[in-house]
Amino acid sequence: MNSYSRVITLDVDKNAVVKTFNDQILAGINKGFSDFWVKVKSGRTYSNICAPIAGILDYYRDKDIRFEFEYDNNNKYIEHTKFSDPLIVEDYIDKGSINNPLDVVWKFSSSEAVHELVKAYILELRQADVVENGVISSMEWCINETLDNVLQHSNAGSGYIMAQHHKTTKQFSVCIFDSGIGIYNSLKNSIHRPQSALDAITLALQERVTRDIEVGQGNGLWGLSKIIDEAKGRLYISSCGAVYNKDFHNKEKMISWGYLNLGKNRGTTLVDFQLNYSNPIDIAKALNGYEPLDLWLENLEDTNGNVVIEIANQSGGTGTRKAAEKLRNLVLNILKNERKRIVLDFNGVNLISSSYADELIGKIIVQYGIVAFINNFEIKNMSEFNSGVLNRSVQQRMAQKYYDNKIVMDEE
Ligand SMILES: Nc1ncnc2c1ncn2[C@@H]1O[C@H](COP(=O)(O)OP(=O)(O)O)[C@@H](O)[C@H]1O
Ligand SMILES: [Mg+2]
Structure with a gap:
């Protein structure tokens, strides 16, 4: 640690850790620091922490801010996730294939990367356990659409994803993050004219809501939300400081302001979903009759x-x-x-x-x-x-x- 660096902590199992972490960096920058020494505390960690932290770190690195990391000895998992230095999907395509996609943060920047990554995740899910009808196609839809949205709408150029398989609870969980403009900024000049960040998220979840009919059809997030309903899963979306959350009983909870954003024009978008693969999913019912081919x-x-x-x-x-x-x-x-x-x-x-x-x-x-x-x-x-x-x-x-x-x- 050099004497010019600001010491901050990353307490992975604390509430609101992502926002707290970003606030510490901002406070340091405001005091004139450009080097940070990050003490990573041990604790359980999940995709919805690792993926956004990876994105935030890169966002600041682009502004010439530097980070070094110190890990608690007994915290091998968080180190293994590579949140501080995500794997680049494009590098793995050049090397041949992606073999162990779970439990690490991937950075993707192209539609080719999205294609390979989805393929690798879905193969991994087919092999992870015996799952109920409809689960594989559902996961494929949800991951594909959310990754594609980062490339189509975020203006960030790249995004971050991490997925986990929790065998004891029979859950798959996926989190996708980008440090781009956010859903509100993307939709604000469209015919839908959202009134607020939260309004923008709930609009985006509706069928046929797209920023530009020439570019999209507005089915992606609508389908994701319907599939999660049908699967009795959980969906969490945070963008431009607002949060939309739907729990395992399809109960909605919304927060209009105060969550992560990186400034007015960098609202960021985080989509996190989990589903229990011992529930069958009627995907045709979820998507009003449409059934993806395998x-x-x-x-x-x-x-x-x-x-x-x-x-x-x-x-x-x-x-x-x-x-x-x-x-x-x-x-x-x-x-x-x-x-x-x-x-x-x-x-x-x-x-x-x-x-x-x-x-x-x-x-x-x-x-x-x-x-x-x-x-x-x-x-x-x-x-x-x-x-x-x-x-x-x-x-x-x-x-x-x-x-x-x-x-x-x-x-x-
Ligand atoms: N990662 C993102 N960043 C910014 N805006 C997004 C993002 N994901 C979705 N959106 C906004 O939500 C809208 C709806 O997304 P979606 O339902 O997938 O439909 P489509 O991609 O066909 O437009 C998009 O048109 C865009 O305005
Ligand atoms: Mg889409």
């Missing part, structure tokens, strides 16, 4: 309408339980949503480990029974050696189930 899934279909999973391409290796668990979630999600027959094609797979076979296939057979397995799955192009590995691991899993049941019965 092109990813359609591309996997063969001419007989079966879904073909090429293990060599779709799986992150064939050795670990983790890779197998992700693929098992992916296929069970397809089965649950589509009720199509699934072909597990092992073409080009040299070796599967016994734990991989158990985690992918053994556990499905034990959970659903052999008849359901045969009716819903086909195993193709499996080498003799891998067949041996699979047979042995399934036998072992079935035997274990048999003895588990038997012991329970014997004890009763």
